[in-house]
Amino acid sequence: MDIALLSVSLTVHSTRRIAEEAQHAGHYVELIDHTKCSVKLGEGPPKIFLGEEDVTHEFDAIIPRIGAKVTRHGAAIVKQFEMNNVFSTARSLGITRARNKVRTMQIMSRKGVPVPPTLFSINPDNIEAQIELLGGPPVIIKLQEGTHGYGVILAESKKSAKSIIDTFYKMDTNIFLQQFISEANGEDIRLIVVGNRVVASMKRKSKLDDFRSNVHQGAETEAITPTEKEKNMAVSATKYLGLGVAGVDLIRSKKGPLLIEVNASPGLRGIEAATNVNVAKEIINYVERNARRKKR
8 A cells, every 4th residue: 555654754753663564564655744735725626735746646545643733734634635535544633632632521521431520711710719629739730732741730739720820821821620630649551542442551650750651751661451441441532532543541540540631643662662562563454454445
């Protein structure tokens, strides 16, 4: 097959790994920098251009790896490939849903997937009441579209929480609040879903001086065997957002597992190193099964 990797560079580890596995499987793979793509509408069928090159009908499948800063444009390019009947490992709608954490929480809550007590508002006049609705401090303050653990703040007192929230409101920055789950003890679990199954799982534990358990923040990792409930939650969340490949983050609480985030372009370095699972190959196998079926 001819496969397009929608990413800004092959120097990105996860993009390079997927490209390697596609080539090992005998496919032609090409990096398509979606930030340099244009869509032309009107005067005939819609066309997708990479610079001046027409790539509208060049590929059997695309694998989007869309960065946070260009989500809307990247999703629009993915949408145009979809409309041209090209298989994608992530639907454009799924990419935009997963990027916005509040939207993800809303969908999960509606579908009955357990999430931490969460609150979002833009009202600067009742911040204390907002904090109390979550049971009081400490609370987690998150940017709605933050990545890699950036924009996640632990406010340990009502005074500090009020100061931080008030600052974000005055800066017109979209945030939301979540109850701090103390029993998680700075740990979460990342499950990689490909298709309708979990292919790899790891636990991440934060450094001693940090409550965030992201690999990009230096968290320690180890392979785990998730429970059936955790696997079902991860697969369901991926399906509800409209993704074929996703990284699903859960925390373990007294009430059971809680979903905290879904990543439409999960990093592979940490999970492959921790589990010795060839996740990139699993993604290519998924493309082979589904793109060929769609082409027929």
